[in-house]
Amino acid sequence: MEFLIKSVINIRWLFDTILRLVQSNYLIILIVIGIISVCLYWLFFVPLNWNKHVDDWLCQKGDNGYRGKYKCATINRLRKARKVGAKELPPPYPNGWYGILESSSIKPGESTFVSCLGEQFVVFRSEEGTAFILDAYCPHLGANLGIGGRINGDTIICPFHQWSFQGTDGLCTNIPYSKNIPPATRIRKWISTEQNGFVFLWYNAESSELPWTLPISPEVENNGFVYQGRNEFLVNCHIQEIPENGADLAHFKAIHNESIIAGGYNPKNSIFRWLGQHSWHASWDYTREKHIAEIRLKHSLKFYQKINLFEIDVVGKQIGPAFVHLTLKSSIFGECQIFQTVTPIEPLVQKVVHRFYATRKMSPILKILIYGESVMFERDMNMWNQKLYRKSPILVPEDASIKKFRKWYAQFYTENSKVFGLRDNNDW
Structure with a gap:
């Protein structure tokens, strides 16, 4: 009985304390402080993770307008369609x-x-x-x-x-x-x-070929830059088509100009496409080290195509067939680095991962960057998932960098590289 009385008294004291806090606005202040603290912790210390897989992307609404209703049928239909022109495909696993x-x-x-x-x-x-x-x-x-x-x-x-x-x-x-x-x-x-x-x-298909050295990022290895987040995609295409995008200079204006708020799926039809226009000036070339190529980008974000909000200089090093090291610099926001890996899960299914690094103070900005880069990648992904590889495409003089890229990338295929083979069950 004595315990019960003490419990009732303690509960009553608790309610009285809460009531006094509410009346004096202290509780509201504590709640606001708590919410702000949680938001700040998320902004600065919680990495952002963004995943998009091929089955999610292909079935935005599904056949007949129902999301995911015929997801498997949609994917299988696409995979069969990709076999059109399969003889043109390069080996699926470059060295x-x-x-x-x-x-x-x-x-x-x-x-x-x-x-x-x-x-x-x-x-x-x-x-x-x-x-x-x-x-x-x-x-x-x-x-x-x-x-x-x-x-x-x-x-x-x-x-x-x-x-x-x-x-x-x-x-x-x-x-x-x-x-x-x-x-x-x-x-x-x-x-x-x-x-x-x-x-x-x-x-490497040739056992005698020794590996070249992968360059290290001193900022990441010495913890000057901290991990800020990642994204992951499963893409239905040949591995070469993903790095080839960097040498396809005309595609930047064609699909990456609309605001990131317009999203990655069909941005040209979005009512938000005018909320910031992206402008790109790009160049691609190989370097003295034969296994490294380089893309240079100057990205500008403009408001209503008139007011220049900020610029970012991007240097991307394509290191071999499947690894990219991106360095982004802005006079306003500072520097960050992105690492991209492409791994063939199947001959025509690529797992693409980007990991983002920057100083701790840039964490809020990196949240926006991860979102923006993910949206832009999804626009490319929408093209890759639906296209065929053309071994001998019709090119114009402005596409010279694509021809140069293919000549450079060919070094990663050798005599013993595996070739494609169609299975009896109509699957890769």
């Missing part, structure tokens, strides 16, 4: 470095399964933090090491019969129920490196 996994997605002592580039990999991180990439399947009875594989030091232990394989060379070091390890029992170890927020794999 080079591929960022197959974001570093943040795998912690020390963890493993994961990754299927891409026509191969299956297990990516695991040792207890000391080093990432390794091996073939996914155990040579014993074929268990998938990436699903249930246990980490011990720098080895991965098969979940089926507990065979152990070193991450450094793929060699089998232990079979717990046998003293005899068959000679040369190992899993293929893939060349890899980790930097700029990604675990990279070296893929």
Whole structure:
């Protein structure tokens, strides 16, 4: 009884306190301060994540106007349509470095399964933090090491019969129920490196070709720039068509002029298309390092095509077939960096990831930038998802950079590069 009386008194005291706070406006002030604090924390410390996959994009409303009703049929119809002119397609997996996994997605002592580039990999991180990439399947009875594989030091232990394989060379070091390890029992170890927020794999159809060095961003590696967010897209196209966009200088004005508020899907019909006009001046060329090309952009945002609000200078380095390092500089907002990786999940399905980095004080601006870049990429994505690859396109003199790009990109295809093959089930 005494406890009950004390509880009633405490509750009454609480209500009286709240009432006094409301009457004196203190509670309202505390609520406002709390809301502002949460908003500021989100602006400066919560990375923004934006995902858009091919099935979401193709079925904005679905067939017959119903969103997603015939999503699978829509995707299958598109994939079959893409086989028109399939003989013109280049090999699906060019030679080079591929960022197959974001570093943040795998912690020390963890493993994961990754299927891409026509191969299956297990990516695991040792207890000391080093990432390794091996073939996914155990040579014993074929268990998938990436699903249930246990980490011990720098080895991965098969979940089926507990065979152990070193991450450094793929060699089998232990079979717990046998003293005899068959000679040369190992899993293929893939060349890899980790930097700029990604675990990279070296893929090359010619085993004799040595990997070139991936450049490091000092600002990111030294934590001068912090991670601000990412976006991720699954795109239905050949891998070459994505970097080729940078050399297609005419497309910037054609599809990227309308305001980002107009969205990524059919912006020319949006009532918001006039709320800020984007202007682009672009050039593309290769560099002295044969595996690196460079695009330079000057982007201007204008209000009603008259008032220039601000300008951004962009330098994008295309490093090999599937990695881009973008540096954006503005006299008003400062500098930020974007890393783009393109990974073929299937011959005509590309996973594209952008990771954004800048100083902490630029975090609110980066939220807007991530939104804007995602919208602009979706406009390209709408083209890629619906188009065919033309091996010998009809070009005009103003398209010279496209011809130059294709000549440069051809170096990543070699004699033993895999070629396309159509399956009997009408699927890639």
